[in-house]
Structures are given as C-alpha cells and as structure tokens.
Amino acid sequence: MSVSAILKEKGSSVFTLASTLSIMDAVAMLGEHKVGALIVSDNGETIDGILSERDIVRGVAHFGSACLQKSVADLMTRNVITCTEEATVSDLMELMTKGRFRHLPVVRGDKLVGVVSIGDIVKRRIAEIEREAEEIRSYIATA
Numbered sequence: 530m531s532v533s534a535i536l537k538e539k540g541s542s543v544f545t546l547a548s549t550l551s552i553m554d555a556v557a558m559l560g561e562h563k564v565g566a567l568i569v570s571d572n573g574e575t576i577d578g579i580l581s582e583r584d585i586v587r588g589v590a591h592f593g594s595a596c597l598q599k600s601v602a603d604l605m606t607r608n609v610i611t612c613t614e615e616a617t618v619s620d621l622m623e624l625m626t627k628g629r630f631r632h633l634p635v636v637r638g639d640k641l642v643g644v645v646s647i648g649d650i651v652k653r654r655i656a657e658i659e660r661e662a663e664e665i666r667s668y669i670a671t672a
C-alpha cells in the first residue's frame with residue numbers, strides 16, 4: 530500500500546503551528562486534536578520543523594515548568610525526515626525504525642500534503658496481513 534492510498538483513506542489534513550507560538554499553545558493543540566506531533570510551519574505550506582510529545586517531555590525534564598513558556602522553535606526538531614506519496618508502507622516502517630520516530634510528514638516538492646503516523650501504518654499493515662491470511666484460507670478451502 531502506498532502513502533497516497535493511506536492519505537486518500539484518512540484525509541490530508543495536517544495540524545501545523547508557527548514556530549513563534551509557545552509550548553503551552555502546542556500542548557493545547559496536541560490535546561485538542563488528539564495527536565502526538567505537530568508540524569511546524571511559519572507559512573502553513575513548507576516545513577520548518579516538527580514538535581512531538583517527546584520533545585515536550587524532554588523540555589520539561591530539562592527546564593521544569595518554565596518549559597511551557599519557551600517557544601516552539603526552542604524545542605522542535607529542525608532536521609525533518611519526510612516521505613513522498615509514492616512511498617510504500619514498508620518504506621515508512623524502515624524510515625521510522627531507523628530514525629526512531631513515529632511521524633512522517635508527506636511532501637509534494639517542498640509542500641506539505643499530509644502526515645502519516647505509526648498508528649496509521651500499524652492499522653493498514655494489520656488489515657493487509659488479515660487480507661492475505663483470508664486469501665490463503667480460501668485458497669486452501671478450494672484446493
């Protein structure tokens with residue numbers, strides 16, 4: 530299954546925020562949208578960074594509650610690994626395993642067109658495995 534098929538199913542809406550906002554703003558957005566990471570984009574189209582729950586946990590461990598007043602730019606990861614719509618589920622699993630992260634922004638050129646999380650991948654992979662098992666079962670039953 531390709532990233533474009535995943536985006537067709539789940540939609541291409543992406544929650545972005547500006548790097549100048551505070552970590553408190555980011556916490557509110559993460560809670561409101563029930564997601565684990567936000568794409569940082571100052572123009573809403575191209576990617577400046579990514580901020581995940583883990584960055585905030587690390588920030589709290591380092592700065593204590595003062596972390597909440599820091600800016601998104603202070604804690605975000607700037608070197609963002611992305612994928613394209615042509616990538617496959619197994620490409621994404623490899624990128625996430627190697628990079629030890631759970632979110633991959635999808636780009637067309639330098640424009641953000643979606644985001645895929647490890648949860649999206651696990652859901653599709655399980656569906657694929659169940660479909661393959663069903664095909665094998667019906668093949669055996671008719672053989």
Ligand code: AMP
Pocket residue numbers: 565566579580581582583584605606608609610611628629630631632633634
């Ligand atoms: P995650 O597992 O996605 O919550 O993120 C773990 C760490 O990796 C955090 O420091 C994130 O900012 C960073 N991170 C998440 N996704 C990416 C990505 N696609 N490229 C680079 N870093 C990322």
